[in-house]
Every structure is written in C-alpha cells, then in structure tokens.
Amino acid sequence: MTKAIHMVQNVFSEQLSRKIKSIDNVFGDFLVNKGLYDEIEITKDNIYELADLIGGHVKIDIYCPKCRESRVFSCEMIPYYWYSERNQEIQGRSLEEEIVSWQDIQNMKGPNCIDSPENFWTWTNSSIESDTRLMVFKFFCAMDNTHHLDYIVLTSENKMKKIGQYPSVADLSFPELKEYRKVMTKEDEKELKRAIGLFASGIGVGSFVYLRRIFERIIATASQKAIENGKIKEEEFSKAYVTEKIKMLAEYLPKSLVNSPVFYGIISKGIHELSEEECLEFFPVLQSFIMMILRQWEKIRRDEEEEKKLAASLSNIAAKVK
CATH class of the missing domain: 1.20.120 (Four Helix Bundle (Hemerythrin (Met), subunit A))
Known part of the structure; x- marks a missing residue:
C-alpha cells in the first residue's frame, strides 16, 4: 500500500528568520542573463539568495512568448524527499530548508572553526549533495500559469553552471x-x-x-x-x-x-x-x-x-x- 508523503517543518527555519530577496536575486539574474555553460560561484555572501531561488521566492521580469508581452514569472519551490525509517514513510520539505539548516549549523560553529582547513565552509552537505548536483528551476507566468520557462543547472563544489534553458534565448x-x-x-x-x-x-x-x-x-x-x-x-x-x-x-x-x-x-x-x-x-x-x-x-x-x-x-x- 502506498503511503502519503509527510511534509515536515524545519526547526532552524522557525527559529532563525531571514529577509527573502525575491527580485534582483543574483542567481535569478544569472539564469536570465547568462548564456549556456556560463558559471557563477556560490559563496557565503550569496548562499541565501540561492536558497531564496530554490525555495520558490524569486520573481523575474522577462518576455513571455505566449503572452507576447513582458511578464513577471515566479519560481516554483524545489522539494527534498527522504525515507524515514522511524516513521516508515517518505517525508519531505523544501530543499531550501535543508540548505538554510546546513548554513545555520555551520554558523553555530563560529567563523574560526568554519574557515579552518579541516572544516571549511560548504554550501551543501553529503545528505543533499545528489539533490543539488542537478537542479531544474521552473518559472510560470503571473498572467497564465500554463506559460512556463525552465532552466537547468549543474553544480560542482562551489560552482553553478547553466546547462539548459527552454524556451531558448532566441525563442x-x-x-x-x-x-x-x-x-x-x-x-x-x-x-x-x-x-x-x-x-x-x-x-x-x-x-x-x-x-x-x-x-x-x-x-x-x-x-x-x-x-x-x-x-x-x-x-x-x-x-x-x-x-x-x-x-x-x-x-x-x-x-x-x-x-x-x-x-x-x-x-x-x-x-x-x-x-x-x-x-x-x-x-x-x-x-x-x-x-x-x-x-x-x-x-x-x-x-x-x-x-x-x-x-x-x-x-x-x-x-x-x-
């Protein structure tokens, strides 16, 4: 019998709030304005902007081929799922929360500890590495949510590379x-x-x-x-x-x-x-x-x-x- 997926809350996200950057997001700008195979570095200074994008908070202003006008597009949230042995069910939450939690854990260690050679800063960890290696950012038009714009990125270490887009820049x-x-x-x-x-x-x-x-x-x-x-x-x-x-x-x-x-x-x-x-x-x-x-x-x-x-x-x- 198939069990329902249980969405759980993130304790760190409840305790530590941050200001969401929905426009002029550095990663949103990267997806819109850069060509295929261009790269952007993920750093401690912009990691929360990436979390905003992954969490579906970012909006972009771009031409909609179907509306034939410039429109605001909103990004969908990227989910993260895992199987809970204790509860015997598939659980899930936003991948954004996993990234923010990992940052909160690193921040608790203090800057000296994070920057040490044995414990250097990372934007992702082993538990979500496979989920963040290849990501698809799905945008939908504010006037008609059946009008889509999709971007595909590949990440390696602290680099993100744009490897796909539809419709294309030309389209x-x-x-x-x-x-x-x-x-x-x-x-x-x-x-x-x-x-x-x-x-x-x-x-x-x-x-x-x-x-x-x-x-x-x-x-x-x-x-x-x-x-x-x-x-x-x-x-x-x-x-x-x-x-x-x-x-x-x-x-x-x-x-x-x-x-x-x-x-x-x-x-x-x-x-x-x-x-x-x-x-x-x-x-x-x-x-x-x-x-x-x-x-x-x-x-x-x-x-x-x-x-x-x-x-x-x-x-x-x-x-x-x-």
Whole structure:
C-alpha cells in the first residue's frame, strides 16, 4: 500500500528568520542573463539568495512568448524527499530548508572553526549533495500559469553552471522582434537575430559586431529624415563624431538613446579591446538597450499613426457640420 508523503517543518527555519530577496536575486539574474555553460560561484555572501531561488521566492521580469508581452514569472519551490525509517514513510520539505539548516549549523560553529582547513565552509552537505548536483528551476507566468520557462543547472563544489534553458534565448527574443518590424529593416531583424544567436552560443565579440551594425543603421535612418527635413547638413553631419551625431539627431532619436550616448563607445571597445567573457557579460544589457529603442520608436510610430487618423476624422466631421 502506498503511503502519503509527510511534509515536515524545519526547526532552524522557525527559529532563525531571514529577509527573502525575491527580485534582483543574483542567481535569478544569472539564469536570465547568462548564456549556456556560463558559471557563477556560490559563496557565503550569496548562499541565501540561492536558497531564496530554490525555495520558490524569486520573481523575474522577462518576455513571455505566449503572452507576447513582458511578464513577471515566479519560481516554483524545489522539494527534498527522504525515507524515514522511524516513521516508515517518505517525508519531505523544501530543499531550501535543508540548505538554510546546513548554513545555520555551520554558523553555530563560529567563523574560526568554519574557515579552518579541516572544516571549511560548504554550501551543501553529503545528505543533499545528489539533490543539488542537478537542479531544474521552473518559472510560470503571473498572467497564465500554463506559460512556463525552465532552466537547468549543474553544480560542482562551489560552482553553478547553466546547462539548459527552454524556451531558448532566441525563442524568447525572436517573437518580440515581430512587434517592431514596422520600425526596423529586414536587415536589422536578421542581424539582431544573429547577435542573439551568437551570444547564446557563447560568442561575445561576434555578437557585438552585429549590434554595432544595427546601431549604425538606426543613426543613418534618423539622419536621412533630418537631412530631408533640412534640420542638418549632410557634409557637416558626415564629419561629426558619433556622440555629436546623436546630439544633432536629438529630435529624430528615442530619448533613451539621446540620454545614453555611451552605447556606441561600449560596443566599439568590445569589438577591439574586450575579451569574449566581458562581451558575453555585457551583451544582455546592450541587447535590452536596443530593444528599448525599438519599443520607443514603435510607440512614436503608433502615436503618429493615431494622430493622422484622428486628424482625418476631425476633418470629416468639420466638413459635415459646415
């Protein structure tokens, strides 16, 4: 006869409370922003943030391919089970509680004892080592809990490596690009996909090359409009530095770009001076910046389209009431 699993409480968790970090969690950020096979170190300073993630307390803000909008995703708790000889039943509780208990036990020994060669600090112990070696973090969309986002990590000693993700970085990014097809060229879309694909494959410098091409076309498109409108002179514009060009095109560029002219410098330095690892570290922020520009441009386009429609409707009404 199958027995029910009995969930037990952790004595240490009841006695020693801690502040839960549900957002801006270092491990949540790692899962979202790092590529496959990137690693993060587990330390005494961040172990409780890992416990927060394992306990299902962490939330991330990310694009939902099914909702086709940016959504908040919540993480599910990872359980831990064992067989109790005394009670003759399977018992369980959150794996988070086991990790926190182990930390509490080590903290009771005192810092001098923990840091000694014979008794060095660890984030896990032999009883839960097999349960923490390979972990799956399951996130679900706040608007529809059938929309999932899953990450798989492998741990070895005090290192965590991201070895799987579904939907992939490309799957999360590519559907969103369709929303901005009216404000970017087919070449922009193709090269942004290439940049994201290279990043997902662990190629940092190459991904920067495509981001710079997209940025240069954004500037070129805006300059064509400004020249056609007589706002700038082509010869003067062509001789200016990039930062100066951005200032000259302030009326034709999204505010985020005008207010952050350092983007191009970071991209160029990445291509010529930064390492692959540094480029991979910075890529998610730079990609988000490009996406923000596209979102702002799309909003401007929609506002202008709505303005034209309203103006036409008002003209029709005015003609009828004469």
